[in-house]
Amino acid sequence: MFDNLSDRLGNVFDRLKGRGALSESDVREAMREIRIALLEADVALPVVRRFIDAVTEKAIGQDVLKSVTPGQQVVKIVDDELVDMLGGTEVEGLNFAAKPPVVIMMVGLQGSGKTTTTAKLGKLIRQKHGKKALMASLDVNRPAAQEQLKVLGEQVEVATLPIIEGQQPVDIARRAMESAKLQAADVLLLDTAGRLHVDEALMAEMKAIAGVSTPTEVLLVVDSLTGQDAVNVAQSFTGEVPLTGVVLTRMDGDARGGAALSMRYVTGKPIKFAGTGEKLDAIEAFDPRRVAGRILG
Numbered sequence: 001m002f003d004n005l006s007d008r009l010g011n012v013f014d015r016l017k018g019r020g021a022l023s024e025s026d027v028r029e030a031m032r033e034i035r036i037a038l039l040e041a042d043v044a045l046p047v048v049r050r051f052i053d054a055v056t057e058k059a060i061g062q063d064v065l066k067s068v069t070p071g072q073q074v075v076k077i078v079d080d081e082l083v084d085m086l087g088g089t090e091v092e093g094l095n096f097a098a099k100p101p102v103v104i105m106m107v108g109l110q111g112s113g114k115t116t117t118t119a120k121l122g123k124l125i126r127q128k129h130g131k132k133a134l135m136a137s138l139d140v141n142r143p144a145a146q147e148q149l150k151v152l153g154e155q156v157e158v159a160t161l162p163i164i165e166g167q168q169p170v171d172i173a174r175r176a177m178e179s180a181k182l183q184a185a186d187v188l189l190l191d192t193a194g195r196l197h198v199d200e201a202l203m204a205e206m207k208a209i210a211g212v213s214t215p216t217e218v219l220l221v222v223d224s225l226t227g228q229d230a231v232n233v234a235q236s237f238t239g240e241v242p243l244t245g246v247v248l249t250r251m252d253g254d255a256r257g258g259a260a261l262s263m264r265y266v267t268g269k270p271i272k273f274a275g276t277g278e279k280l281d282a283i284e285a286f287d288p289r290r291v292a293g294r295i296l297g
């Protein structure tokens with residue numbers, strides 16, 4: 001994960017820490033290198049600017065350079081700012097604070113990993129939180145999407161709403177609500193349809209579904225490998241549906257890290273989970289401190 005960025009930053013840090021004393025121009029030179037490394041990692045430009053300005057100000061403005069270990073102190077400042085960029089020190093879990101069934105609505109483009117993530121969360125909710133979940137696929141666009149969730153549901157031992165051919169998404173959502181209540185399910189996971197691109201019809205459908213299900217969580221699933229595109233998708237959704245968080249999938253294959261590092265600042269939404277593989281337990285609560293730790297090696 002984020003190996004390229006990690007290597008680049010590691011080189012800069014080795015040089016900083018290798019010196020006894022640091023001058024202001026040493027810091028500025030290091031910041032230039034970090035700036036390039038972040039841009040090559042596909043981090044959004046405004047985020048890079050803000051990061052570099054904050055680190056430079058702290059490193060030069062305070063007594064860091066006069067300290068006994070200036071290199072280490074600069075590295076510590078970079079670490080703190082990375083954590084901030086990734087969302088701060090809190091690990092944002094799922095919000096279950098609503099009258100059951102608590103509705104978790106999954107949204108995102110086709111192929112982002114929505115259905116897999118729905119099943120992963122279903123398993124997590126059953127195993128880790130000990131709650132009873134029901135999952136329903138509202139994807140009537142992609143052939144076999146509903147069947148896919150049913151099969152995954154069997155694997156993770158979480159019930160799925162029986163499929164009724166030809167039923168439309170809003171009606172499926174209503175039926176899922178009824179069924180969840182009847183079964184006394186604690187949580188209802190709604191796996192919505194994706195499209196290849198964000199379009200008006202998709203947004204109208206998402207709004208209508210949110211209207212009948214009043215979700216406590218609306219989680220946007222995006223593929224971290226798509227870098228800035230993932231951030232643009234998140235921005236498009238942010239204005240339309242009341243997102244409560246983001247799930248970044250395919251973090252296991254992401255050598256660059258641009259989506260993770262830009263997402264919070266650009267969208268204002270926390271990254272709640274990271275998908276780390278195809279297996280159904282390959283999901284982690286997104287912990288900014290741990291991710292920053294991995295980047296810094």
Ligand code: GDP
Pocket residue numbers: 108109110111112113114115116117194248249250251252253274275276277278282
């Ligand atoms: P959907 O169209 O958004 O519902 O996408 P799917 O859930 O069908 O996922 C598309 C593909 O991505 C599947 O082959 C998944 O196994 C794979 N996938 C989903 N999440 C992850 C992840 O975190 N890591 C990896 N490596 N593959 C993933």
